[in-house]
Structures are given as structure tokens and as C-alpha cells.
Amino acid sequence: MMVPSRTRMIRTEGTAVEFAHVVVLAGGLSYEREVSLRSGRRVADALRALDIPVELRDADAHLLDRLAADPPDVVFPVLHGAMGEDGAIRDILELVGIPYIGARPDACRVAWDKPTAKSVVAHAGIRTPASVALPKELFHDLGAAAVLDLIVSRLGLPLFVKPTRGGSALGASAVHKAEDLTAALVSCFAYGDAALVEHYVDGTEVAVSVIDGPNGPRALPAVEIVTPNGRYDYTARYDAGDTEFVTPARLSPEAAERATAAALTAHRALGLRDLSRTDLIVDAEGEVHFLEVNVAPGMTETSLLPRAVAAAGLSLGPLCETLLRRRFT
Amino acid sequence: MEQHSRSDAYTDLYADRAAGMVPSEIRALFAVASRPEVVSLAGGMPYVSALPLDEFGGMVGDLIARNGAEALQYASAQGDPRLREQICDVMALEGIQACADDVIVTVGAQQALDLVTRIFVNPGDVILAEGPSYVGALGTFASYQADVVHVAMDEGGLVPEALEETLGRLRREGRTVKFLYTVPTFQNPAGVTLTADRRTRLLEIAAEHDILIIEDNPYGLLGFDGEPMRALRADESERVIYLGTFSKTIASGLRVGWALAPHAVRAKLVLAAESAVLCHSSFSQLAVREYLATQPWREQIKEFRLLYRERRDAMLDALETLMPEGCTWTRPAGGFFVWLTLPEGLDAKAMAPRAISERVAYVPGTGFYADGSGRRDMRISYCYPEPDRIREGVRRLAGVIESELRTRDTFGGVGHRGSPGVDTPGPEVV
Numbered sequence: 001m002m003v004p005s006r007t008r009m010i011r012t013e014g015t016a017v018e019f020a021h022v023v024v025l026a027g028g029l030s031y032e033r034e035v036s037l038r039s040g041r042r043v044a045d046a047l048r049a050l051d052i053p054v055e056l057r058d059a060d061a062h063l064l065d066r067l068a069a070d071p072p073d074v075v076f077p078v079l080h081g082a083m084g085e086d087g088a089i090r091d092i093l094e095l096v097g098i099p100y101i102g103a104r105p106d107a108c109r110v111a112w113d114k115p116t117a118k119s120v121v122a123h124a125g126i127r128t129p130a131s132v133a134l135p136k137e138l139f140h141d142l143g144a145a146a147v148l149d150l151i152v153s154r155l156g157l158p159l160f161v162k163p164t165r166g167g168s169a170l171g172a173s174a175v176h177k178a179e180d181l182t183a184a185l186v187s188c189f190a191y192g193d194a195a196l197v198e199h200y201v202d203g204t205e206v207a208v209s210v211i212d213g214p215n216g217p218r219a220l221p222a223v224e225i226v227t228p229n230g231r232y233d234y235t236a237r238y239d240a241g242d243t244e245f246v247t248p249a250r251l252s253p254e255a256a257e258r259a260t261a262a263a264l265t266a267h268r269a270l271g272l273r274d275l276s277r278t279d280l281i282v283d284a285e286g287e288v289h290f291l292e293v294n295v296a297p298g299m300t301e302t303s304l305l306p307r308a309v310a311a312a313g314l315s316l317g318p319l320c321e322t323l324l325r326r327r328f329t
Numbered sequence: 330m331e332q333h334s335r336s337d338a339y340t341d342l343y344a345d346r347a348a349g350m351v352p353s354e355i356r357a358l359f360a361v362a363s364r365p366e367v368v369s370l371a372g373g374m375p376y377v378s379a380l381p382l383d384e385f386g387g388m389v390g391d392l393i394a395r396n397g398a399e400a401l402q403y404a405s406a407q408g409d410p411r412l413r414e415q416i417c418d419v420m421a422l423e424g425i426q427a428c429a430d431d432v433i434v435t436v437g438a439q440q441a442l443d444l445v446t447r448i449f450v451n452p453g454d455v456i457l458a459e460g461p462s463y464v465g466a467l468g469t470f471a472s473y474q475a476d477v478v479h480v481a482m483d484e485g486g487l488v489p490e491a492l493e494e495t496l497g498r499l500r501r502e503g504r505t506v507k508f509l510y511t512v513p514t515f516q517n518p519a520g521v522t523l524t525a526d527r528r529t530r531l532l533e534i535a536a537e538h539d540i541l542i543i544e545d546n547p548y549g550l551l552g553f554d555g556e557p558m559r560a561l562r563a564d565e566s567e568r569v570i571y572l573g574t575f576s577k578t579i580a581s582g583l584r585v586g587w588a589l590a591p592h593a594v595r596a597k598l599v600l601a602a603e604s605a606v607l608c609h610s611s612f613s614q615l616a617v618r619e620y621l622a623t624q625p626w627r628e629q630i631k632e633f634r635l636l637y638r639e640r641r642d643a644m645l646d647a648l649e650t651l652m653p654e655g656c657t658w659t660r661p662a663g664g665f666f667v668w669l670t671l672p673e674g675l676d677a678k679a680m681a682p683r684a685i686s687e688r689v690a691y692v693p694g695t696g697f698y699a700d701g702s703g704r705r706d707m708r709i710s711y712c713y714p715e716p717d718r719i720r721e722g723v724r725r726l727a728g729v730i731e732s733e734l735r736t737r738d739t740f741g742g743v744g745h746r747g748s749p750g751v752d753t754p755g756p757e758v759v
Binding site: 029030031032033034035037060061136139140144170171182185186187189190191242243244245246247248249250302307311 | 333738740
């Protein structure tokens with residue numbers, strides 16, 4: 001009788017190593033917990049389909065005890081939002097000495113803070129919309145009306161408002177009329193203490209995922225997002241059937257090349273590792289504008305990175321396995 | 330070659346009634362509320378741990394050993410005959426004289442509500458409901474594409490004058506009112522109770538305007554003072570369909586509820602139930618039958634009442650001590666819920682992410698209205714957390730409100746950008 005083995009022999013550069021225990025970390029206490037749980041289950045299922053022994057764990061009060069009692073060979077953090085993407089959980093994994101997939105803590109901290117990431121990427125030569133990053137307290141201290149007037153007069157309309165830290169478009173909204181800016185900021189401050197107010201660039205919304213390979217970072221085909229109401233908000237991301245994804249994005253060859261180059265530049269300039277997803281706008285002239293980068297991209301059935309993986313003719317499981325293998329050696 | 334795909338490939342196939350079934354940001358936040366770090370004042374889960382679980386387990390084991398062939402078999406769609414007689418005994422505590430033949434056992438009162446709506450309501454028909462109203466009812470009404478019109482409520486329950494005014498207006502508009510849905514006792518979500526005088530007046534108005542009343546009474550036996558209120562159905566047998574449940578008096582996981590309806594209506598409900606579920610779980614029905622026959626269930630309800638009363642007191646004391654000026658709230662005499670209204674310019678839905686950050690959860694008031702009202706309101710429940718946790722939850726909530734008052738003063742009290750979707754947690758979230 002065949003007894004399923006708990007371990008699997010993984011090929012690494014011509015040798016074989018025993019690959020006994022992988023932890024996929026998902027959940028956490030961020031606003032994106034539900035998305036993270038779905039992402040984590042998807043990654044875990046993809047790896048289990050390859051007979052890789054996977055334990056799906058929440059980042060909770062039992063995590064450190066579990067890691068100490070049964071240290072995994074490698075951890076795949078699929079935690080979205082704070083802790084998962086701000087470098088904190090990776091700092092902990094560094095402290096306990098367990099290898100993990102994805103960017104190191106210092107790079108995460110830079111990427112997580114959208115204004116800082118924009119500065120770094122702009123310094124590397126990529127366009128990014130004009131913006132200001134303002135804490136809630138500043139509106140209180142200086143007077144909201146004067147600050148709002150200044151924003152509109154200098155950045156112009158339309159605008160896009162989002163928390164400086166966070167994801168899944170929570171607290172994010174477009175502002176087409178000056179009188180709507182206050183409501184957009186109040187919504188934004190429900191999810192964070194500081195707002196990034198950007199000039200809204202009209203154009204094609206695309207996401208370019210980057211995966212590290214043996215020859216360096218590789219960009220996957222750009223995914224174009226088409227939303228009927230023009231807002232790729234939370235509902236559009238995780239439910240609305242009316243949201244359409246086009247792969248590869250309908251861009252001119254030159255624009256597609258610029259988008260790919262922008263994502264690779266962002267990945268390198270921010271010092272990211274293993275995987276990232278860069279969100280861009282391509283304007284009518286084919287110019288590419290950097291919006292933000294994600295170090296723990298969504299992996300749900302409607303997420304952008306898995307669509308890009310499929311468009312590249314790859315499968316999520318083997319791709320994740322490749323990343324695991326690299327970290328485990 | 331470019332490929333086009335959608336988030337949901339079946340979008341074009343869905344029926345119109347599924348249009349409102351979309352997630353929302355708020356619903357996603359409730360995923361966090363189930364974590365132990367969060368004090369959840371959001372859920373409506375009864376504290377079933379207070380049941381004598383060992384005895385319950387022994388009783389169920391014995392039931393299967395003795396009568397497993399019946400408990401594990403299909404049964405009639407109307408429900409177990411003996412259980413229906415026992416249900417009549419339970420309803421008698423609220424003054425209802427009923428015949429077991431007019432009772433249908435359902436999967437919780439929720440299914441009874443679904444069946445009643447299914448047999449009475451066409452798309453576009455008007456259903457009257459208190460404002461605010463039970464979220465599970467609003468979901469059912471929406472799925473049958475009803476047009477819910479809210480009727481004002483105050484500390485004494487539904488306001489009869491408001492009901493008359495609404496009925497008159499709808500009649501002038503030529504609208505068809507199919508029924509009034511009401512939770513008259515310890516209402517969910519507001520925690521208020523319809524006064525005895527208003528009960529009489531409500532039945533008079535229903536007769537004058539020839540409307541049917543759906544009386545949903547899940548909390549009627551969980552009053553903290555005196556005897557149970559007399560049900561509307563106790564004084565009107567033809568115009569009132571009564572919905573009951575064992576979810577709060579025994580255990581919600583059993584999913585045993587019922588409807589008591591005029592004979593002809595009951596016959597249609599049974600046929601509707603057959604098409605929905607064929608028959609209800611025999612196992613659950615027989616477990617309830619056994620429990621009512623062998624366990625001291627009246628004493629157990631008294632224990633529940635004491636337990637919830639202690640928690641209600643903890644919540645009201647904490648609110649009195651900690652809430653910032655400008656907040657108001659109801660003072661329930663039974664049931665599970667307090668309805669809290671925020672100071673002018675605050676928005677409970679917009680505030681929800683902040684509350685989750687501070688590790689406290691509540692349900693924004695908008696979830697209890699079909700028309701987007703309730704932005705300043707929230708439902709906070711005391712049924713599940715223990716008193717110390719309730720006090721801690723209220724302390725955290727008060728801090729969030731203080732912070733929001735500062736934001737209001739900065740920006741001048743502007744609501745946030747709304748998103749579509751369901752604003753309340755699923756039943757499993759506390």
C-alpha cells in the first residue's frame with residue numbers, strides 16, 4: 001500500500017533537497033484580512049496540488065510558538081495591508097531565522113509608503129502624478145478650508161485621493177469637483193492618518209507583475225483593467241462581474257514596452273525581491289505614469305497577478321514552487 | 330491575441346433579484362471582527378455556552394440510540410406533529426391560543442420569513458417595516474424585489490400615526506401594500522418594545538386598512554422585567570402571521586423556527602417549504618422535541634434572561650460613564666441590542682474602519698434601512714461578550730467617537746463616499 005509522504009524531494013540546480021514544511025501566512029488583522037485569507041488559500045491549494053506539504057497559518061498570537069515548535073523550511077507571506085506589507089512580519093521572520101518569499105523588510109517599508117515609493121521611482125526616471133501627502137492633523141492645525149483650496153488650485157482637477165499606506169483601494173476615490181474633495185479625504189482618513197492626493201491622470205489602467213527568475217526580474221504581460229463606472233474600487237476588485245480584464249493590455253508596442261520597463265525599474269529601484277505588482281496609468285500619448293507598487297500582490301481568483309501568470313502561459317503552483325525553491329537553497 | 334475576461338464570467342446570467350448581492354468594504358471589515366483581539370459588539374449570536382451542554386449531548390445521543398431511524402429520515406414538510414403541539418405550549422406564554430395544525434416548522438424564523446415573502450410578494454410590491462428594521466428581513470425582501478417603505482419608530486415602538494400617514498400616502502399613490510413586517514418586542518436592531526396601547530391601535534389600523542401583519546418575535550421570552558408581553562397574534566388570529574424561533578431560547582445552531590398562520594396561508598407555506606427544502610431536518614426537530622419534553626427549558630430561559638440582563642446593565646453603565654456628549658441610545662428591557670445615535674455630523678459607516686483599528690466592531694445603522702438612512706446610527710449588541718469585554722468594547726468605541734468628533738470639527742461634518750453592497754456581517758461573525 002502506498003503511504004503518502006509528508007515530504008517531497010525538490011530539485012535544486014541538479015541536486016535534490018528534502019522539502020518538508022511550507023507555511024503560507026494569511027489573514028492578519030488588517031482591513032484586507034478577508035482578501036488575504038482568500039489569497040492564502042489559493043496559494044496553498046496551488047502548492048498542495050504539487051504535493052508540497054503546506055500549512056496555512058494566520059498571523060496571530062500562536063504564530064511564534066508554532067514557528068518555534070515546528071520551524072518551516074520557508075514561509076510564503078500572503079498578508080495584505082499593514083504588517084504583511086510594511087516589513088514588520090518579515091522583520092520577525094528575519095529574527096527567527098526562517099527564510100521567506102518576497103522583499104526584505106527595509107524594501108517593504110519604502111514600497112509600503114506610497115509617497116516615498118513614488119519619490120524613489122521618480123528618481124529612477126519614471127513619471128508619477130504630481131501629488132502631496134498630508135496627515136489628518138495638518139488639516140486641523142492649518143485649517144481645512146485653506147489647505148483644500150491650495151490643493152485644488154495647485155494640483156488642479158480631477159484628483160485621486162487614497163491613504164498613503166494601504167491597499168485594495170480601501171478609502172480611495174476620484175475627485176472631479178472641488179466640493180467633493182472633503183468627502184474623499186474623510187473617507188480616506190477612515191483608513192489611515194495620512195492622505196496621498198494625486199493629480200488624476202486619465203488613461204488606461206494597467207498592472208504589471210514582476211517575478212524574479214534565474215536571469216533577474218521578468219515582467220509578465222500587462223493586465224488592463226476596464227471598469228464601467230471608471231472606478232477600480234473594492235467592489236470592482238473582488239466581485240463586480242462588469243469589471244473586464246484584458247491580457248495583454250491593449251497598448252501600442254512602444255507603450256507596452258514602457259510599461260514593462262517602468263515595472264522592472266520600480267522593482268529594481270525599490271530593491272524588491274521575488275515578486276511584485278506595479279500599478280500604472282498609460283495616458284493617451286502612450287506615456288506611462290507610476291501609481292504604486294505591491295510587495296504582497298493579491299492572489300485571489302480575481303486578482304491581477306494570477307491573470308498575468310496565466311497570460312504568460314505559466315501556472316501559479318509551479319511559479320510559487322520556483323520561488324520557494326530559490327529561498328530554500 | 331488579447332484575451333478578455335471578467336471577475337465573474339456569469340454576470341450576464343444572473344437574475345435581477347441577485348443585483349444587490351454584492352460585497353462591500355464594510356462587510357470585508359467584519360472578517361477582522363472574528364479575531365479574539367477585537368471586542369465585537371456587532372454580532373447577534375446567542376450565548377449558547379450557557380446551555381448545559383453535557384446534558385444536551387447525552388440527550389441527543391440517547392435520541393439517536395432510541396429513535397435514530399426517525400431522527401435521520403425524511404419527514405413531512407409541515408414539521409413533526411408533537412413538536413408543533415409543544416410550539417403551541419411555548420406560544421401560550423405570550424397569550425397565543427393556537428392549533429398545532431396551523432403551525433409549520435421552518436429552518437429558523439428566517440425561512441418562515443422567506444416563505445411568507447415568497448407566497449405574498451411580487452416584484453415592486455410594498456412591504457412596510459419599522460425604520461430601522463431587522464437586516465435579515467431586508468435581505469429577504471430585497472431578494473424578492475420588494476419595495477420596502479419604512480415607518481417611524483420611537484422609544485415606544487412603531488408610531489401608529491406614522492403608519493396611518495404612510496398607508497394613506499401609499500393608497501393615494503395607488504401602491505399595493507402586501508404586509509407590515511414588525512418585531513414588536515425588544516426589537517432588532519433598536520431594542521425598543523411596542524407599548525400595549527400601541528399594540529391595540531396597530532391592530533385597529535391593520536383592520537381599517539385591511540393589511541396583513543407579520544409579527545416576528547424571536548426575543549419575546551427574553552424580557553428582563555415581569556411577565557412576557559402579550560403577542561399581537563394573541564389578540565388577532567386572522568390578520569397576523571406569527572414567526573417564532575428556538576434560536577434564542579434553546580440554540581441557534583439547531584435552526585428550528587416556525588410560522589403560525591391562518592389555515593389557508595399555512596397550506597401554501599407548506600407547499601412553498603416543500604419546493605424550498607423538501608422537508609426540514611428531522612434530527613433538529615426531534616432534538617428540540619426531546620429537549621422540551623425532558624429538560625427544564627423554562628428554567629433555562631430564566632437563566633438566559635439573568636445572563637443577558639447582567640450584560641445589558643454592563644453596557645448601559647459603560648455607555649453612561651464613557652460616551653461623549655451628544656451620543657444617545659436606547660435602553661432595552663429585553664433582547665440583545667442597543668441602538669446608538671452619534672452626534673450630529675458623524676457617520677457610523679465611515680467610522681467603522683477606525684473602530685476596527687481600535688479593535689472594536691459594531692454594525693453601522695445603514696444596514697438596517699432599505700433606503701440608505703441610518704448613517705448616524707449603529708447597533709451594538711451585548712448578547713455574546715462577557716461584561717468585562719462589553720465595558721472594554723464601549724471604552725474603545727468612545728475613544729473612536731472622540732477622535733471622529735475632532736475630524737468632524739476639522740472638516741465640518743461631511744459624510745464619506747458610500748459604496749454599494751451589504752453593510753452587515755454574516756450570521757457567523759461576532
